[in-house]
Amino acid sequence: MSSATTSASGGRPVLAPPPDATEPVRHPDAPAPGTPLGPHYDQCFGCGDDQPYGLHLAVRAGEGVGVTAEFTVRPAHQGAPGLAHGGVLASALDETLGSLNWLRRVIAVTGRLESDFLRPVPVGATLHLSARCTAVAGRKMYASAEGRIGGPQGPVAVRAQALFVEVGVSHFTSNGRPEEIRAAMSDPDQVKVVRAFEVGP
Numbered sequence: 415m416s417s418a419t420t421s422a423s424g425g426r427p428v429l430a431p432p433p434d435a436t437e438p439v440r441h442p443d444a445p446a447p448g449t450p451l452g453p454h455y456d457q458c459f460g461c462g463d464d465q466p467y468g469l470h471l472a473v474r475a476g477e478g479v480g481v482t483a484e485f486t487v488r489p490a491h492q493g494a495p496g497l498a499h500g501g502v503l504a505s506a507l508d509e510t511l512g513s514l515n516w517l518r519r520v521i522a523v524t525g526r527l528e529s530d531f532l533r534p535v536p537v538g539a540t541l542h543l544s545a546r547c548t549a550v551a552g553r554k555m556y557a558s559a560e561g562r563i564g565g566p567q568g569p570v571a572v573r574a575q576a577l578f579v580e581v582g583v584s585h586f587t588s589n590g591r592p593e594e595i596r597a598a599m600s601d602p603d604q605v606k607v608v609r610a611f612e613v614g615p
């Protein structure tokens with residue numbers, strides 16, 4: 415019987431890139447460091463402007479295949495009184511990590527996300543996030559992220575390692591609820607986002 419940490423990788427620790435992994439490549443048209451990436455979908459819980467209880471994460475391109483982001487914890491994000499819910503913090507890490515794929519112009523979804531919660535994060539605190547892609551192997555993208563509180567140089571409160579898997583647009587059109595897919599396809603801004611991915615490197 416395979417262990418929980420090796421089951422999806424044929425015996426290899428799942429978040430360690432395989433020997434044939436390569437360095438991530440930043441797409442030539444990736445936005446300059448410091449540029450806001452903007453939401454990939456206005457209803458996204460992580461980055462969407464139209465999600466009232468969402469994280470409204472503001473992600474910016476960094477150097478190489480790296481990003482930074484800020485997320486301010488609101489009362490809707492509590493787990494214990496006055497403290498952020500761990501699942502919400504994991505969502506902030508997931509969204510930040512997911513946005514790395516925009517710099518590669520690859521559509522990818524989270525396959526595995528491992529999170530460490532090192533310090534409690536109070537309501538009102540801003541989590542200063544940074545993420546970078548560490549390796550690519552075929553459709554798999556390996557990445558890590560951390561979130562600091564009290565300022566960009568403050569102590570690390572959360573961190574994560576993740577594996578994203580490249581997918582086509584059909585991942586969404588075949589699996590998403592038809593009414594949201596129809597609405598997204600009739601939104602010219604959303605179609606622009608999809609086209610940008612489809613041009614590819």
Ligand SMILES: CCCCCCCC/C=C\CCCCCCCC(=O)SCCNC(=O)CCNC(=O)[C@H](O)C(C)(C)COP(=O)(O)OP(=O)(O)OC[C@H]1O[C@@H](n2cnc3c(N)ncnc32)[C@H](O)[C@@H]1OP(=O)(O)O
Binds near residue numbers: 423509
């Ligand atoms: C107009 C309408 C369209 C709109 C489009 C808008 C564009 C928007 C742009 C961007 C959106 C991005 C959204 C970001 C949001 C933040 C990120 C999220 O939260 S995403 C949601 C959570 N994640 C999922 O829901 C995935 C659910 N899982 C799956 O769908 C599949 O399991 C999937 C795609 C991950 C893999 O399935 P397979 O059948 O394609 O491929 P297999 O062969 O199973 O895996 C490929 C390789 O990956 C490894 N792998 C897969 N899962 C693994 C795991 N959990 N752990 C370790 N390795 C894993 C496998 O071992 C395999 O490796 P080997 O090639 O054999 O070496």
